[in-house]
Amino acid sequence: MKGVKKQNLPQKICATCGRSFTWRKKWEKNWEDVKYCSERCKKKRRHRNLYTYATTHLKTIPKVIY
Ligand SMILES: [Zn+2]
Known part of the structure; x- marks a missing residue:
């Protein structure tokens, strides 16, 4: 990455x-x-996906998240 400007770094x-x-x-x-x-x-990923699924499909947040 030598010589690459900061704003040109991949995102x-x-x-x-x-x-x-x-x-x-x-x-x-x-x-x-x-x-x-x-x-x-x-580490958060699984919970986040579950949360998204719950709020989208179930309209409630299951207790397991907390
Ligand atoms: Zn992140």
């Missing part, structure tokens, strides 16, 4: 929070596999 959308995040040095070797902006989002 992705986090699969959990839906926000865009920018390429980081620590992802240099596995950027293609990176799907989340942070460890927190990575």
